Amino acid sequence: MEDKNIYEYTLMLADSSLIMGQRLSEWTGHGPILELDIAITNIALDEIGQARLLYQFAAELKNKQEPGSKATEDTIAFLRDAWDFKNLQISELPNGDWGQSVLKIFFLAHWQRQMYGKLIYSPIKNLSDVAEKALKEVTYHVRWSSDWVRRLGDGTEESRGRMQKALEYLWPYTQEFFEPEGYEWDGIFENAGEDFFENMKAGWNKEVSLVLTEASLTLPESHTYMRKGGKKGLHTEHLGHLLAEMQFLQRAYPGCEW
């Protein structure tokens, strides 16, 4: 039972990274200028790299649980359907304009920093090892995206207006970040008390609000309808389309290699 929790938790992290990476990679060749094109695709690459490490561990768990299942990082990424994916919904949302994309990175990277910051103390060595590695990378994403949020929010009337719109669109999807599913508790974190996720949320809120204030952006009203369900496999219409493209090759030509 405990292994199943660890498996699902690992998928939640991995799926969030993979879907984010896949979505951001759509910017390849379309960035506003060459340097930014390279920056955002580098972030996509970090996300996919982190996902790979996590899927490799997930495959190990799966093969232990169900001997003969022959799971690999590829079968898990390419042969599951939308309802099996546990990614945060925010990662599957369309990129929109540059501002919306950097704000999405900003929210997700801050979430990852909180999560990996705790996970480095996990008793599960495979997870704490990945967390140690990923924490350095997402810290860099936090810095880079915070810069852009400040620059565009505190920019021209046009850029500020677009950032405010992006904020109103994305904010409802941040609610599920720190609402734990059953599998997020058992065995993953040591001594995780009642306030464990509350504390993470408070840390996230503090860091995010600070930058948003500097960017002269206004947080949406608290009665905004908040979305959730990604972590248990409920997704927006966008995920299916993304998977159709990402999984096409492996579905049409199973086991195909470059």
Next chain:
Amino acid sequence: MIIADKEITVEDIRKMLSEVVDPEIPVVTIADLGILRDVRKEEGKFIVILTPTYSGCPATDMITLSVIKKLRDNKIENFHVVTQLSPAWTTDWMTDECKAKLKRFGIAPPEGSSATEVLEKKHPRCPHCHSMDTILVTAFGTTACKALFKCNDCREPFEYFKCH
């Protein structure tokens, strides 16, 4: 000619593998960069421990293949290559020789410690004219490990190997 059958040692393997270069920056070796973490012998088998620089670094698979090829070319079959994530790779492990090689190649080597770097406030020394009057162009360069700067003195752009 008969060559005396000399037993291959861990030191021999280490020496062999320290010739393997980074596929993206071929002037430095995987030993220089700290990617080759260790070579041990366990139950008659050589265990080679590698660590990736960045999670998504496309060179990682290539490096593993180069290591395997190097060993096989030397007629060594009893080995096992292990990827180890922790402790996470840091530029603090880079040798001074490695930094000098990077500089000669035109890449500014990492300055200072990975723990404290704030890239936006950094002015790494220009590898071309040694000026300190440099400015960040973009935090992400052509590979995950580098950022792009330009020199206000000689006007040349250059890559900086980020502290990580």
